[in-house]
Amino acid sequence: MREEKGVIIRTLQEDINNLKIEQASTLHQLSSTLSHLSSTLSQVADLQHEQNALRQELRKEQNQRLTIQEEVNRLKSKGCQCDNSSRNSTLLPHDIQTVKEAITFDLQLEMKQQNDSIMSEMSRMEKDVRDVKAKIRATAMTISGLVSSVSDLQTQIYFSAGTIRDVNKQWKTNEIIVFPHVLANVGGGYDASSGVFTVPKSGVYVLTCFLSTHSSSMYAKLILNGNPVVGITAVTNDVSDVDTGGNAMVSRFQQDDRIWIQFYIGHFLWTMSDASVSTFSGFLL
Known part of the structure; x- marks a missing residue:
């Protein structure tokens, strides 16, 4: 009978040692998950910084666009004046309207391309931010489960x-x-x-x-x-x-x-x- 008691006591000791090993493994997994979360949060901060920079660049491009538009309007106004004066003078070139329209078209095309490029980049970054947030939520759920497991082990x-x-x-x-x-x-x-x-x-x-x-x-x-x-x-x-x-x-x-x-x-x-x-x-x- 003493041998049976000894077997039960050894079994209890083995169960306690196994619980300690499982607890150490769970704590190591929790540490690794927290490290991954820290890296993910750093990526989010970088993306947000880059997104802010693009927004500033977009505002800058919009300001430039307004400036160019004002210049185009000024040229149109000057062109109209030139058209009026050309009726009374033969010194102004007859194709000034054609040049003005070509300049305007080139400027508008360039602004559209820049705007499309910026919007595409912002859409990509917004998708990246959504993906990172989803990873953060999944990581938070994993951490919650690990914390619960650690609490049970402790x-x-x-x-x-x-x-x-x-x-x-x-x-x-x-x-x-x-x-x-x-x-x-x-x-x-x-x-x-x-x-x-x-x-x-x-x-x-x-x-x-x-x-x-x-x-x-x-x-x-x-x-x-x-x-x-x-x-x-x-x-x-x-x-x-x-x-x-x-x-x-x-x-x-x-x-x-x-x-x-x-x-x-x-x-x-x-x-x-x-x-x-x-x-x-x-x-x-």
Whole structure:
């Protein structure tokens, strides 16, 4: 029976080590994701800076366009004056209107090409910004999930308690067996004075109990909120004989559920002076 207890304790230690490894891996993944988010935010800032620069360039081009338009209007006005004076003078060239129209066409074509180029570049940048924002939202969701995972990993709950002194007493039916020697109590769920484990957080738990008896056989029960769930039996047929019985269970419990070991039939628990033989343990998966 000691070998079985040793196997369970080693299994608990392995589960705890695996949780620590998983937590370290999750924290590393979170760090990598945060680094990626920082890089993405830097790209967004660069795009926004470039977009502002293009907007300034567009305003500059629009101002130039207004200036050119004013110059075209001035030329048109001058051309009209020249047309009026050409009727009375043969010194002005007859094709000044043609030159004016050619200049105007070239200027308008150049402005249109520049405007189309700027608008196309701004559309591309706006698409890039939308894509980056989508990546940020996805990264934020990933970070939220990782933070939740890390929080769950950091919430470790386990306890183990026993007795290293012979409780030299006649146990009464339905009396709670108290294990005063606390080996571990992470999460603070076990009360060494009452022998009751109060569930700190809802989840799936593994619970075990081993009881050693002498002088007579004994039977005890694991109780959940006043209701028996599993039994523990240790059988001996001699006053000098010692026997150990145990049981284990895996179940989902709700926060504030109360669990304890309750005596039913028998006489004495047997313990050693330097080690816990009778124990009550559990941990959150």
